[in-house]
Structure formats: C-alpha cells, structure tokens
Amino acid sequence: MTRPEVVVTGLGATTPLGGDVASTWDAMLAGRSGVTPLTQEWAAQLPVRIAAQLMVDPGDVLDRVKLRRLDRSEATALIAAHQAWADAGLAESGLDLERLAVSVGSGIGGAQTLLAQDDILEASGPRRVSPHTVPMLMPNGPAAWVGLELGAKAGVHCVASACATGAEAISLGLDIIRSGRADVVVAGGTEAVIHPLPIAGFASMRAMSTRNEEPERASRPWDKGRDGFVLGEGAAVVILERADHAAARGARIYARLAGAGITSDGYDIVQPHPQGAGFVRAVQKALDDAGVSGADIVHVNAHATSTPVGDMAEVSGLRLVLGDHPVLTATKSMTGHLLGAAGALESIATILAIHEGVVPPTINLDDPEDGLLDVVTNKPRHMEIPAALNNSFGFGGHNVALIFTRHS
Amino acid sequence: MSSREEITAGLAEILEEVAGVNPDDVAEEKNFTEDLDVDSLSMVEVVVAAEEKFGVKIPDDEVQNLKTVGDAVSFIVKSS
Incomplete structure (x- = not known):
C-alpha cells in the first residue's frame, strides 16, 4: 500500500x-x-x-x-x-x-x-x-x-x-x-x-x-x-x-507536508543540548520521512527565539545536517514567541514562503553573530523554494522538524 | 419587596448577560431550557446572579424545581 x-x-x-x-x-x-x-x-x-x-x-x-x-x-x-x-x-x-x-x-x-x-x-x-x-x-x-x-x-x-x-x-x-x-x-x-x-x-x-x-x-x-x-x-x-x-474537490493547494521528524533530547528539562544533537536527529528523520536530502532544503524558518544559548546551537546543527546553503529567517523577530502556537504560525510562514516564492525578513539583526548562515534581513527575498524546513523545540527536550515542499 | 413584574425584569437582565437571551422573550410561562435555551452550566450562573440581585438563597436541590421563569419568580417572592 x-x-x-x-x-x-x-x-x-x-x-x-x-x-x-x-x-x-x-x-x-x-x-x-x-x-x-x-x-x-x-x-x-x-x-x-x-x-x-x-x-x-x-x-x-x-x-x-x-x-x-x-x-x-x-x-x-x-x-x-x-x-x-x-x-x-x-x-x-x-x-x-x-x-x-x-x-x-x-x-x-x-x-x-x-x-x-x-x-x-x-x-x-x-x-x-x-x-x-x-x-x-x-x-x-x-x-x-x-x-x-x-x-x-x-x-x-x-x-x-x-x-x-x-x-x-x-x-x-x-x-x-x-x-x-x-x-x-x-x-x-x-x-x-x-x-x-x-x-x-x-x-x-x-x-x-x-x-x-x-x-x-x-x-x-x-x-x-x-x-x-x-x-x-x-x-x-x-x-x-x-x-x-x-x-x-478541486481545492487550492498551498504546499505539501512532505515529512516530519520528532525526537527528545534526554538531556535536561529546560536546557537545550549544547550541540543540538536531539534536533539534528529530528531534522534527519524529517528528511528521511520526506524523501529529500539536506541539499534540497533551500529555506529554513528557524526556531530562533532570541535567547543567548539556543539561537547559535540551532545554526551549528543546521550547518551539520543541511550544509551551508539554506536561507534562514526567524519570524519570531516580528511575532515574538507564541509558545504553543509558534510552530503552527511558523509553519504558515514557511508554507506561504513556498507558495508565494518569498522569504520574510528577520528584523533587528544589526550585529550578527559570527558563523551565521545566510539570513534574510531588512527586506523580503524572492526565491524559488521547492522544499523548506520549519524547526520547533520545547522545554522538556522536545524537537520537531517539519518539511514542506512545493506542490506541483 | 419587588413585584413579580420587577423580578421577571431582573431575571431578564441576568438571562441577557449570562446567556444572551433577548429580554423580550422572557415571560413567566417560559421554560429556561426548552424555550430560552439556557443550558445547565448557564443556569448555575443565573442562580448565583439571582441570589446576589434579590438577596435570597437558592439551594442546589431547589434549582431542579425551577423549570420556568415563573417558578423562579415564585421562589424569590417566597424567600424574600
């Protein structure tokens, strides 16, 4: 079947x-x-x-x-x-x-x-x-x-x-x-x-x-x-x-939900794993589930909450599991952190980025950390997005990666 | 002591606030559940608000006997 x-x-x-x-x-x-x-x-x-x-x-x-x-x-x-x-x-x-x-x-x-x-x-x-x-x-x-x-x-x-x-x-x-x-x-x-x-x-x-x-x-x-x-x-x-x-029924289709990966850190009740090991495994599982490779993921709507520890651990993990190519944004820079709604709102941003071919900017990135990947800042960036990733992490060591792809 | 009309009007205010009932629909013969669409949880709110408004005590085992607006008016008249 x-x-x-x-x-x-x-x-x-x-x-x-x-x-x-x-x-x-x-x-x-x-x-x-x-x-x-x-x-x-x-x-x-x-x-x-x-x-x-x-x-x-x-x-x-x-x-x-x-x-x-x-x-x-x-x-x-x-x-x-x-x-x-x-x-x-x-x-x-x-x-x-x-x-x-x-x-x-x-x-x-x-x-x-x-x-x-x-x-x-x-x-x-x-x-x-x-x-x-x-x-x-x-x-x-x-x-x-x-x-x-x-x-x-x-x-x-x-x-x-x-x-x-x-x-x-x-x-x-x-x-x-x-x-x-x-x-x-x-x-x-x-x-x-x-x-x-x-x-x-x-x-x-x-x-x-x-x-x-x-x-x-x-x-x-x-x-x-x-x-x-x-x-x-x-x-x-x-x-x-x-x-x-x-x-x-002839419905309008925004995008395909191609795959998901879920892991738990087994590390600490609130601290993220310093190397992002749990979330890297979640992304790998999502890639496998979606049947795409890291190279296919051209855009990531990152979890990036604006905390000192979490933001760069996520970037290191993304570099490891996807490579240096993905274009990142952090829409929490505009929406704040909607906690239990964040992953759904960021999924909508990811879906619309694919559907409209445009990535919204990350605001307030005036003095970027060293070793950051390509982040869209100030103005939206128009680009073709065949596949994109949305990451979410939660207190308790929860990691969820969702992969959306363009519907053809 | 309030008249039956005044108590009915007071209940109508409570019913509008708690359950969105149109005050014009409230009359003594109206059944809370069947005619005015007041569900059991909203009825609890009506009772507590009526106790406060009319300075009476409506025991829980009495509430089941208050089927119509008129039943409630009679109980409030008797208790006040």
Whole structure:
C-alpha cells in the first residue's frame, strides 16, 4: 500500500501582527514588529514589561456571551480554525464529518482562567467560581471547541510539548491522515498567557528580554545584543488534507507536508543540548520521512527565539545536517514567541514562503553573530523554494522538524 | 419587596448577560431550557446572579424545581 500524500489546503491565524493570515503575512513581509509595551497596571511591578499582544482582540470577533465560556486560548483557536476552514472551502464540500479530525495543542492551556478564577475563589468564595471554569482551563479545551464547532467526529487531539506544540500537532495530523483515520485534519496551536504569573515565571528563568524601553527591537534572533525571548499570544491553524481528497474537490493547494521528524533530547528539562544533537536527529528523520536530502532544503524558518544559548546551537546543527546553503529567517523577530502556537504560525510562514516564492525578513539583526548562515534581513527575498524546513523545540527536550515542499 | 413584574425584569437582565437571551422573550410561562435555551452550566450562573440581585438563597436541590421563569419568580417572592 502506498502512503497517502498530505497537502495544506487552508490557513488561519490571529496574531500580534494581524487578525488574519493575510494581514499577518503582509506585516511579516514589511518587517513590522508586533511587540508593544504592557500598559496594564499589573505590569508595572514586573521585570519584563513588553509582549507581542494580539492585534485584534477576540472580543471584536466573537459574540460576548460565547466569550464568557471561552478561555482566551480557546477563543483564539476558534477564530484561527474558522478562518482556515473557510479558506479551505470545506464548508460546502460535503465532507464526511466522521473523516474529520482535530489536532490543536497549547503549551500552557487555560492559565488565565485558572488564575482569574483563583482570584474569585479567594475574594468571594467557591460559589462564585464560574461553572465554565473546568472546560475553560482544561488543556484539550481549544481542540475540543474547534472539534465541536466544526463537527469533527474522527477524534479530537491535544498535543502538549511546550514551544514545539504547534509543530507537533501538525505532525500528529500528518500521522492521522497517513494512518487512514481521517481525510482532513484541522491542526495547529494556540496560546494566551500574557498574565503576570507566566511572565514572572519565565522572567525568573532569565529567559525573557528586558529591553523594556525598545519593545520593537527586543526580539532579535542571532543578534549579539539579544537578551531573551519576547512572549507573544495568538493561534495558528492549518487544514491538512489527503492529496487525492483535495484534488477530487478541486481545492487550492498551498504546499505539501512532505515529512516530519520528532525526537527528545534526554538531556535536561529546560536546557537545550549544547550541540543540538536531539534536533539534528529530528531534522534527519524529517528528511528521511520526506524523501529529500539536506541539499534540497533551500529555506529554513528557524526556531530562533532570541535567547543567548539556543539561537547559535540551532545554526551549528543546521550547518551539520543541511550544509551551508539554506536561507534562514526567524519570524519570531516580528511575532515574538507564541509558545504553543509558534510552530503552527511558523509553519504558515514557511508554507506561504513556498507558495508565494518569498522569504520574510528577520528584523533587528544589526550585529550578527559570527558563523551565521545566510539570513534574510531588512527586506523580503524572492526565491524559488521547492522544499523548506520549519524547526520547533520545547522545554522538556522536545524537537520537531517539519518539511514542506512545493506542490506541483 | 419587588413585584413579580420587577423580578421577571431582573431575571431578564441576568438571562441577557449570562446567556444572551433577548429580554423580550422572557415571560413567566417560559421554560429556561426548552424555550430560552439556557443550558445547565448557564443556569448555575443565573442562580448565583439571582441570589446576589434579590438577596435570597437558592439551594442546589431547589434549582431542579425551577423549570420556568415563573417558578423562579415564585421562589424569590417566597424567600424574600
């Protein structure tokens, strides 16, 4: 039996750069930063007072009553999923819903709900705790809501692998279609934890940028002056579809999801392996799975979060496994780090780079590290991209590599 | 003490806030679940909000008896 091919037929996102994919992509190509000051009162006491906040608030998109029962991470997931669903033209396709699955993960889950309801419990007692608390804070909530609203009946899944979540959720979607359990999978990630506790926690790890006076310049992957990541929020979702299913309904195909590689470091709970051994193996597995060679990968949307340690370890690993030729970009320089949504948003950037033949720039790379590969800076670069790689790594030692190829 | 009309109007405000029910649809004979589409979790919110608004206590084992808006109005009148 030949393995079914999987293609991408729909994209959806709500991000710090825009309320949909088109506006997000335009902002990426224009090299705009989505990082802004945190003007909320609670931010004044924090060492980190910047974040990449949603450009369009979910309250401007979803009904007020519905929002009462959605954590912010669920609201963003629903917005992105509905966009992707509409973009794929599946609503009117007559798809058998027993052949539709969902794989939408979150790195942290409904933390804002948990913390807000804990405040209510402390202030007003247990009877005032919302009856919607549990479905709002459960990590599978975003996936479950997407499944509910689209009517998916082939299984609803929630991957949690920290900052690799979005990519791993897409990888699971690939597995689901290949194994014959569904024809279409709504796959991606969501995150909404711009709240003092998660910020204080990441800041205590000394993982975040404290360039509070220059928000737009704070996320600067591979720049010698980088001092940590900038927290972002949002959701990104792709529609994965069996290629023959997409062809039969005449769907527009953005790219092919050719392969995935997943490994774990087995090294440290938060520190990346210094030589990137685990991620190099993930890329090698993805190459093998996709049936392409390192030489075929002409573009990489890197994980590159703007932390001192991680950024260059990734470059060394890429040099080892792919060679010196790939053209890199780090879109986190503009979007900040969307944690559990990052891998999905960067997959969308990779897919559009292939589809449109243009790589968005990395901003703020004023003083590049020595030994860097060819990075697109300042302006987008137009180029033919037959195959591209998207990397994602997460606390816990998770490594996920996705390879997308041009659909011919 | 509030009149039945005033309590009905107060419940209509709560139902609009919690469950998006059109206040024009709220009347004593309306069933919360079947007519107004208030699900069980939203009903919990309605009860807690009504306790606060009308200064009454509505025990959990009483809630199942409150099928219609009129049932709730009667309970609030009796309890206040």
